[in-house]
Amino acid sequence: MPPPKITTLAEMAARVPDGASLALGGSFLHRGPFAFVRELIRQRKTDLEIIKQSPGYDLDILCRAGCVAKARAGIVAMEGNFGLAPWYRRAVERKQIVLEEHACMTLTAGLRAAAFGVPFQPVGGVHGSDLPSLNAWAAVKDPYGSGQEVWVIPAIQPDIAVIHVNDANELGDARVYGTYNWDRIMSRAAKQVFIVAETLAPVRSFTDRPELTLIPSFMVQAVAVVPHGAWPGSCWPLYEVDYPAVEAYMDMDRELSLHMAHAPERQERVDA
Amino acid sequence: MPPPKITTLAEMAARVPDGASLALGGSFLHRGPFAFVRELIRQRKTDLEIIKQSPGYDLDILCRAGCVAKARAGIVAMEGNFGLAPWYRRAVERKQIVLEEHACMTLTAGLRAAAFGVPFQPVGGVHGSDLPSLNAWAAVKDPYGSGQEVWVIPAIQPDIAVIHVNDANELGDARVYGTYNWDRIMSRAAKQVFIVAETLAPVRSFTDRPELTLIPSFMVQAVAVVPHGAWPGSCWPLYEVDYPAVEAYMDMDRELSLHMAHAPERQERVDA
């Protein structure tokens, strides 16, 4: 029998080596694996590569804590009315991290190449943009004579995709309500998949409606159950963005530890 | 307000011009748009191009009735214990139809190219096969220096994808229970999508669980409600393959009209 997959947030984060590349699920302030990200900070991880089409709080706080060496991202912002991600911005402007700037769909094309087992993936559009020369992307002429030239993106294979979901079960299956954002392709592209779940749901609820399962158990290496773990972001339909908490986080003069101390997974730990 | 999408099987089939390319959903004897296919025969369509990774009964009966000019397929068989598709086999051997032989995944790559809006799609494997030279497929060297060469498949855009589903609603949304086979990518690749549904379900049942919707309404041009329309195949979990009916169909000396007369959509028509 395979080893049980249910573990703690701490143990899960401990499995991330310094220098690992992590694809993070969700989008901006919604359904991000934020408790996991904070645990990486507590464990003082370094040199991480963060891969996400639309990071915000997660990439920002990791930059703030000095955990990041490289970001591969499409659009980085706090969103809502919060604008730019301040610590990420500072880290790029001060050249403390390397940025590989993508369009969301070029990053996805790279993930698709990895998921499909091919070295590169064509992507629509991009023509006229400065991004290809910035990233040394290649254009390939249609060998079938249409005359079209299409940009192709090299495969992007994260070491680990970390996905925050609504429900997981003890086998490792995971499902999401509302949009799954980019999580499907992340889970298929990465070498390993870690799941942070709001709820441990009965296996029976998955066999009753297997069509809802986004990530099947055999692709998942670890599951941690962390209620409210997407705080200060939302997890539909359970809770909304905690805007006051994000606003407090945005105060660059306020100690990070004050923010960290309010995290729900911290509270839980104390309870346990 | 857009025109209502609910129509009859006859009207839906009437919208298919001779010479159209049709992607047919399902696989072998399972959840195929078989009532629709029989209606094409009743309406004496000609010169159709059939696109399906694993056709069987559908392609066979269309060949039998002389409706097909070209097939683009991965694997063609009746399956179960019925072996080869006899009328398809005869049509190819007598050169009555043109076959573009694919692996299931090369056909899918062509559909992906169309769905992704790119002229070609790389596909894993294929190396050493005679299929590329047969189809004049091109190999592209990885421009990123891995040394890998990958086969690329030109875009395949069907005129219409015809998908048999469990539930549709009056807006055109459609969902499937169990595997959706290749229907997702077919629905994204085709210019139009026609839905044949077992059941007209309340819109409310879709808004209650939108994650289950395979094909959203705005992509769908027409819906026909045809209970038991996948006969003699199965539609999970409603009914299984009607093996005696398939066995009777396989008797090449038996008139096709006898088979057609047993079709449930025929019965329904008489009732209506």
Added chain:
Amino acid sequence: MPDHWSGFSYLVTNLARFIRPDEVTFSGVNSTPPMLACLLAKRAYDFDFVYLNVAGGVQPAPSTIPISSSDPVLSEGSTAIFANEDFYDLCTRGGMDLCFLGAAQVDGRGRTNVSVIGDWHNPKVRLPGGGGGAVMLPTAQRAVTWRTEHSTRTLVETLDFVTAAGGLAGVVTPVAVFVKREERLALQSWHPDASLDEVRQRTGFDFVATGAATTPRPSVDEVAALQALDPDGQFERDAHIALR
């Protein structure tokens, strides 16, 4: 409101006016004005259109209007979840009629910069980055952007970086509406409280203004719809939009 047309109302209303019957229209992340424009059009106009959004919504009926334009509440009431890969693929294969995309700088050819102020490798300001633009702007049938500030800093002769090319179909600011004409942005209309001269002075690129006139004031339905979406004016206050 017609007597004093706020920049916020001007922006949202004129974005909504790009929406056409039966078309597939998309609003994305970091895009509160187009989100409101889509919701306004649903309420104010007597035609239907397919409203897709970045939260996976397909013709949603959200119970509340979120601060974040990617909030999952925007898929509430939807009959399907059309996730990110789905709407991007729809766009690249030519099925997106109208796409609202953000921009920091816009040039006279309707190209956008959302990447950087200054040199990309030595940034003065690191901006959000590529996002949807580079792929969606050249592949959507029409792409429209907005700027909450109309100035020579935002509407520029030369972009610091070309994040996305392909030619915007429209640009809306608090005082003007530009549309694409012969591969350039041309002025379509200006705010009744502004003037052609003012728009020229505040715009960094040259533009044609043939046939341009003052923008038609918001209809009763448009005013009522925006009022319903922002009953206590919170969105308007948060947007911090001044005409000048």
Added chain:
Amino acid sequence: MPDHWSGFSYLVTNLARFIRPDEVTFSGVNSTPPMLACLLAKRAYDFDFVYLNVAGGVQPAPSTIPISSSDPVLSEGSTAIFANEDFYDLCTRGGMDLCFLGAAQVDGRGRTNVSVIGDWHNPKVRLPGGGGGAVMLPTAQRAVTWRTEHSTRTLVETLDFVTAAGGLAGVVTPVAVFVKREERLALQSWHPDASLDEVRQRTGFDFVATGAATTPRPSVDEVAALQALDPDGQFERDAHIALR
């Protein structure tokens, strides 16, 4: 049953013996023997493995054993639906450990023909066609096929058409088991009622037989599992498999 080991039981049992603990194992369309082999392994062996099938099943517990190996009942009891694009992508990215694939002809290099007997353009027999092989055979970690007839028609020196290359890891017939060794098929074992000579005579390609011996008879658990899957012998009768 151990006293008279039928070709059907030999085939299913020896296909099952290719399955290894914890591996991801897949059975496809038109593949009744491997379907039964996977279900047999689940019952007979004291290890777990990930059973995926073409009906979207992930570790399913089907309530009945279907005639069609792509019947949706094979996803019953599954916790997920892993549809066709999903399992193909899994294979091409290297995540499929063991894949069962059909074949009409097999050559000594472990390549397969499922396309045609005769010339492709002037077929004597049009066969089902490409299917999974051309993509899965070269990309699965191991691919295994079977033939219900062991003859120089099916195990050939020269394929009429190379549908899939890449080298099978194993081939099972009613009388023999071949495995891959140095890019060729080598005989691993033969049916206790057959002989090395007989296998050589009935095989169209040359093969190495170093270390080959008679196949170990089915264990009590293997016999019981197959009996449970086919209690009235219907699958065995439908398969029409003769040793000679």
